Amino acid sequence: MCSSPPTSIDKREGGAFKDELQDGKVQAFADTASSTLLKYVRAFPTIEALHPFYRELIDLGVDVDRLKVSLGRIQGIASTVSEIGRGKVKEIMKMRSQEEMMRAQREALGRMVSAVKRARDPLMVLSEAREFMRRLPEIDPKTPTVIIAGYPNVGKSSLTSALSTAKPEISTYPFTTKGVSVGVLEMGGRRVQVVDTPGMLDREPAERNEIERKASSALRNLPGVVLFLVDPTETCGYPIEMQLSLLQKLSEEFPQMRFFVVFTKSDMEEWTLPNVKEVKVDEERIAGWGVVSSTTREGIEELKRALSALLLDEP
Ligand SMILES: Nc1nc2c(ncn2[C@@H]2O[C@H](COP(=O)(O)OP(=O)(O)O)[C@@H](O)[C@H]2O)c(=O)[nH]1
Ligand SMILES: [Mg+2]
Incomplete structure (x- = not known):
């Protein structure tokens, strides 16, 4: 109708x-x-x-x-x-x-x-x-970056603080329970970020879970250098051979990145310079060597200068 x-x-x-x-x-x-x-x-x-x-x-x-x-x-x-x-x-x-x-x-x-x-x-x-x-960490992928690596307790957090001008900010990846800390330092008037990533570059790739593996892989995209810490005193609980073997594995995992190796805790009595002759990492992959103590600040300024030259003076 x-x-x-x-x-x-x-x-x-x-x-x-x-x-x-x-x-x-x-x-x-x-x-x-x-x-x-x-x-x-x-x-x-x-x-x-x-x-x-x-x-x-x-x-x-x-x-x-x-x-x-x-x-x-x-x-x-x-x-x-x-x-x-x-x-x-x-x-x-x-x-x-x-x-x-x-x-x-x-x-x-x-x-x-x-x-x-x-x-x-x-x-x-x-x-x-x-x-x-x-909730992703505030890492600026365009800022020159120092990625801290090395076994737990070798002194990564202590060195991140010793290097940074700002108090490192701890942000938590949504997929890890541990925080990622991002410290900022000024080098010749330019910003450099120091990134410490627990659960990623502090163990062998095979021991990471799927998510940590992928997150580690994302780190490849950051411009910069891996600062690999070795604790020669072994007070961290990891024998020196194991630490150097991690260096070798990480250098294989990140073939396009260079590694700066620092021996930490130089203030400790039991400290000795390790024999690195056995480490199978190409000379050209190693950007430099250093000795530091975050406690006494021995070697910290030298390390900053070396990193500065490495990250900022290059084309
Ligand atoms: N004597 C001494 N102890 C240090 C030094 N750096 C770190 N430590 C100690 O080593 C332990 C682990 O340090 P931390 O920075 O937390 O190591 P991370 O697990 O690699 O981040 C802590 O008890 C620190 O106080 C250092 O340069 N000298
Ligand atoms: Mg730490």
């Missing part, structure tokens, strides 16, 4: 309703909903534009394909909503009875609300991804 055409339209009333529609509910809802959705999409960093260091880390906590699909879906919903809005407002403006207009408006709002509801799941994906990214 067809509804009969409206016969008695109150011109004034209908006109007023049309005026209200001009800046009325349908348009307002369409605009707000679509621009809000697009804001979420635009606020999200483009994965491809990210530095490979972060791209690899993000891969550990975020399903990147699912994220891309979600971004696309939200964008699609935003344009659906504004199309519904535009179309309906045009339609409504042509209508002559208020009842008809009200019905059309309700229908438009209903359709837009259900479209927006479909954005819930993809928005959840975005929010989870953002939360993961927010």
Whole structure:
């Protein structure tokens, strides 16, 4: 059955309703909903534009394909909503009875609300991804970096503090329970960051879990040098042969990086310079050797100068 055409339209009333529609509910809802959705999409960093260091880390906590699909879906919903809005407002403006207009408006709002509801799941994906990214360590992949390596208790944290001007900030990777500390030092007016990564370069690659392996691999993308610490006093609990063997394994794992080797805890009585003749690492891979004590600061300034020359004076 067809509804009969409206016969008695109150011109004034209908006109007023049309005026209200001009800046009325349908348009307002369409605009707000679509621009809000697009804001979420635009606020999200483009994965491809990210530095490979972060791209690899993000891969550990975020399903990147699912994220891309979600971004696309939200964008699609935003344009659906504004199309519904535009179309309906045009339609409504042509209508002559208020009842008809009200019905059309309700229908438009209903359709837009259900479209927006479909954005819930993809928005959840975005929010989870953002939360993961927010908790990644604040390492600037463009700043020259000293990556600290060596067995537990060889003096990595102590040396990171001794080298840094700022108090090292401890940030926690979302995928490790241990913190990653990032210290900052000034060298000739330029920033250098010192990154200590427990659970990664303090054990053999084979002993890391899958996530630690991938996170370690992301470190390859940082520009700089690995500062490998050896504790000749063995008070760290690891025999010297084992420590030197870790140096060899890490140098194989990071073939494009150079290693600066420092012997720590030089203030201790039992300290002796280890025999390194057996270490099978190419000469050119070794950027330098040093002897330090973080307690007495012996060798610290020399080490800073050497690192500075290494990181900053090169093309
Ligand atoms: N005597 C002496 N002890 C040190 C020195 N550096 C670190 N230590 C001690 O060695 C232990 C482990 O140091 P830490 O920096 O935590 O090692 P990490 O596990 O490699 O970070 C701590 O008890 C430190 O006090 C040093 O230069 N001299
Ligand atoms: Mg430590």
